[in-house]
Amino acid sequence: MTKGVDRGPAMPRVDMQFDRPHRQHEPRDQISVRYRIEGCEGEHIRAIEHSVLWYTEGKGEEDLGVHFFQRLTDRALLPSATATGAFTTPLPQSPLSYEGVIVKVRWCVRVRLFFEGSRDFVSEHVFTLGRIPPAQLVSSRT
Amino acid sequence: MRLPRFFSKKRGHRRTGSREWGVFGDGLFHGTLLLAGLFFGALLVSGVAAPEWRINHAFLESRCTILAKGLARTTVADLPAAVITTWRPCLRVRYVANESVHESWSDGPSTENTPDREAALRRLAAWTLGSEATCWYDPAAPQTVVLQRGYNWWLWLLSLLLPGALVLIGGSGLVRGLRSWGKSEEHRAASAGLSELLDPLAQPTSAAPGYPAVPVWDDLVNSPGTMLRYRLPIESPENWTLVGFGLFALLWNAVLVVLAVGAGLDLLGGRIDWWLFALLVPFLGVGIGGVIMFIRSLVFATAVGPTQLEIADHPLFPGRRYDVLLAQGGTGTIRSLALSLELEEQATFRQGTDTRTEQAVVWKQSVAVFHEVNAAPHTRFEARAVVEIPPGSMHSFTSSHNAVRWRLVVRGTPEHWPEFSRIFPVVVFPPDDEAKEPSPRPAGSGEASRSREVSR
Secondary structure, three states, X not given: OOOEEXXXXXXXXXXXXXXXXXXXXXXXXXXXXXXXXXXXXOOOEXXXXXXXXXXXXXXXXXXXXXXXXXXXXXXXXXXXXOOEEEEEEEXXXXXXXXXXXXXXXXXXXXXXXXXXOOOEEEEEEEEEEOOOOOOOOOEEEO | OOOOOOEEEOOOOOEEEOHHHHHHHHXXXXXXXXXXXXXXXXXXXXXXXXXXXXXXXXXXXXXXEEEEEEEEEEEEEEOOOEEEEEEEEEEEEEEEEOOEEEEEEOOOOHXXXXXXXXXXXXXXXXXXXXXXXXXXXXXXXXXXEEOOOOOOHHHHHHHHHHHHHHHHHHHHHHHHHHHHOOOOHHHHHHOHHHHHHHOOOOOOOOEEOOEEEEEOOHHHOOOEOOOOOEEOOOEOHHXXXXXXXXXXXXXXXXXXXXXXXXXXXXXXXXXXOHHHHHHHHHHHHHHXXXXXXXXXXHHHHHHOOOEEEXXXXXXXXXXXXXXXXXXXXXXXXXXXXXEEEEEEEEEEEEEOOEEEXXXXXXXXXXXXXXXXXXXXXXXXXXXXXXXXXXXXXXXXXXXXXXXXXXXXXXXXXXXXXXXXXXXXXXXXXXXXXXXXXXXXXXXXXXXXXXXXXXXX
C-alpha cells in the first residue's frame, strides 16, 4: 500500500524491495533494501537520506530511535531522478516490533529526498523485527 | 516560496503544530531571553560593576583633610503613592590631585545608600572633622574622590548570575534550534548527542549495553538475597499515599499555625478579628482530618509488615523459569497472599498544558496463591514459587514517553486491614540465541507491508 499526502509540484514515488519475504526480520539479521525513485522528472535532488529506525505509536508522545542513518549530498553519488539505490545494515537486538494496546513499537526504512528549494519528500516502509504476538488489554488506569 | 503551515498531520487523525513554526517560536523565545540577558548584563556591568572596578584599579591614591560631613538624600518615587528615601554618608575633603589642590564631596558606590537614616549617621560619626585620611581620585576627573574602596561581591554575583542564566538558557536554546534547522527528524535523532546536552529539559533514557531501548537493571541487582541470589526492590503504592498524606498534613497545618499565631497575637493585643477566627475553624477541621489520614496510612503501612521477594537470576529471558522466594513479615493473619507476573504498558502524553501518564496491564498470570498466612515477629512467612517468562513475549522497553514493564506483584488481604499490593519490577531481555523459540506470527496484524509517503 502506498499513500500520498500533500501533492506538490510533482509527487515522487519510491518503490522499496526488501531482501526478506513479508518484510519479516530477526534480531541481528542483515537487512538489505533496494529502491527505485519515480515521478520526479525535471526536479533536481540535492540530497538523499537513508535511515532504519524504530518509532512508537499509541497514546504516548512519539519516541524515535535511529539505528542507521546515511545522508548523501555528493552530486556524484546522488541518483538521477529515476535511478535506483540500495543500502544494507545489520539489525540490533532490540527493540522488537510490538503491537501493544497503548504502546506500539514499529520499525521502518525511510528514504527522504531533498529537492532544490525547501521541499522534501519522505517514503516510509514498515518491516517487522522479531515475532512478538499482539497484546490484549487486561486492565488500565490513568 | 510559500510559508510553512501552522498545522500538519501526525500519525492517525490527530493534528499537531507545524514543526517549522514551532522552531520559529522556540527561536524567538530563546532569542528574546538571550537579548534580555545581554541587555541586563550590560546595564549591570556599566552601572555597577565597571564603576566599582575603576575605583579599585584606575583611581590614584592621595591624602586628604576632612572639612565637612553630611548625608546625601536620594528620593525615588515608589508608585502608586509612596516615595523611598535613602541616605548615604558624604564627606567634603581637600586633597592634592594632578599637582593642584581640590575640594570636593566624596563620592561612593550607590550600594552605600541605606533607608535607615540612623545607620547612615552612625557610619558618618566614624569620621572626625579636621582629621587626615587616605583618598582615591579619578585621574580623568580629579573632582571625583572616594574615601573607601572594595567590592560588593553579592552585587557582582547578582550581575553575573541573573543575566548569565538568561544568556545561557537563551543561547543554548538558539544553538539547539540552529543545529536542528533544516534537518530531518532522523538526522536530528541520529546526531542527538550535543542537542541533549544543550536541552536542560531533555530526559534521556539509559539503555542496557547492546540492547537499545531495554532499561538498565543495575538498580535491581544491588541487594543480595538471604536464600536466592537477589532481593528485588519494592515499589509500594501505599508508600506514595503515605508520603502524600504526610506532606499535605505538614503544609496545611503549617499554614494553620501561622494563622493561629496571628489570631493569638491579635487576641493578646485586645483585638478580635472575627473573620480570621471564622476562617480558622474550617481550616482546623481540614488540618485535623489530614493528620488523622496520615496516621491511619502510617499505621496501615507499618501494621501489615514488610514483603520481600528474592529471585534466583536477573535479568530474565523469555522461555526461562526462575525460582522466587516470597517472604511476608509482621504479625496477624493474612487471608490470602497472591503472587502474579504482569506486563504493563505506560504512555505519557500531553493533554493541553497537562502531562498525563496512562498505564494498562496487557498480560497477567497468577504464579502462586497462599491462604491463611500467619506471620509472627520473629518467624516470617516464606514460600517458594517458580516464575516462567512466556516464550515469544515482549521484552522490557523504555523510551522518553513510552514503556513496557514487567513486574511481580504481591496482593494481600489481611484479616483486619484493607487489601494491599506491593510491586517488584523486573527487566526481561529479548530472547537470546539459546532461548529463542519463535512463536507463529499471529494472523491479522497485517503491518508488514505498510508503506507511507509524505511530501512537504
